[in-house]
Amino acid sequence: MRSPQIIRTPDGEELVVLPRADYEALVERADHEAEDAEDVAIYDARKAELAAGGGILPPQVSAAILRGDSRLKAIRNWRGETQLHLTFKTGIAQGYLSDLENGRRRGTSDTIAKLAQALNVPAEWLS
Template sequence: MLSFQTLQIITSPSGEEMVVLSKKEFDALAARVEEYDEDADDIAVYDARKAELENQGDAGLMPLEVSQAILKGDSRLRAIRKYRGLSQVDLATASRTAQGHISDIEKSRRSLTDATAERLAAAMDVPAGWLKG
């Protein structure tokens, strides 16, 4: 809580009350407003993301193990494939995609197209949105 030591209230000729405070107190107040604005922005982003997740239902929530693997450096595809207990060969067979293509996507040597994402997601029984981040 800010404490104003040198606060002074004056009345303008039109009757409007005005506050006079020291430069030091003004700077402290301005810093608090800036902090509040940053916090409000963070809260707005959090609320928007939370609403997105609620609108997606369970389809929007990745399992903790997948999220942790991604944070440790695995690609989304690799993290989900491992979570599902599939080898690249297993996934290639189930999705009708070449194993080398899967490897290239996991190592970011190839981009994941929407069509391939749909096939891979269907083979792993996960939402395609999990693969496209």
Template sequence: MTVQIIHTDSGEELVVISRRDYDALLARLGDEDAEDRMTLLLAAEARAEQPLPSEVSAAVLSGASLVKAVRQWRGLTQSALAEAAGINQGFVSEIESGAKGASPETLARLAVALGVPAGWLG
């Protein structure tokens, strides 16, 4: 664990640690959201993939679908994503809501359109 100590003008010491170390500490204390974030991070590392950004993980843990969380993180509308992936906007909506599943090929096209590793979506 890398720790940085910062001294304020008033003499207070602030400790700075990485988000990963912070989540690990919270997880050890029983924080369920931190445990979930660590599980997602460790699973990505086990697959030798880049982990999900914290904003995406937080959105998924709050109930958003993974496709929706990544799309919003990228700042895309459903229509823009659909056009980039070569599918229709209604299908993107159905994937995001869980009304329909996507084939591995469609997930791969969505991943390319979103500029993320295919493993993030599939």
């Protein structure tokens, strides 16, 4: 980048003259910084929603659901839980948990509440 030329108007305002390539590079850099700031704001808002118990699923869970996992299975795997360990934590039979994960059965509100508590997620995520 070459040194810019500074011109003073009759009113005392200073104007800066620089090569077009330098100007375009500055504009592009400002656009990238604005885009980065927007991304940070989106990330911060999403993180706050999750911390407040918002209904937004984490990206890893959403990706697992898109790959074909049930919501319960995706959340269980996201939390690093095995079916066996989850049955010990909740008192729910492993076969019943498997049926819930595979959509063969629907959980009662009590069952959903136990699973949500054990997985530390809002119950709405499992409904």
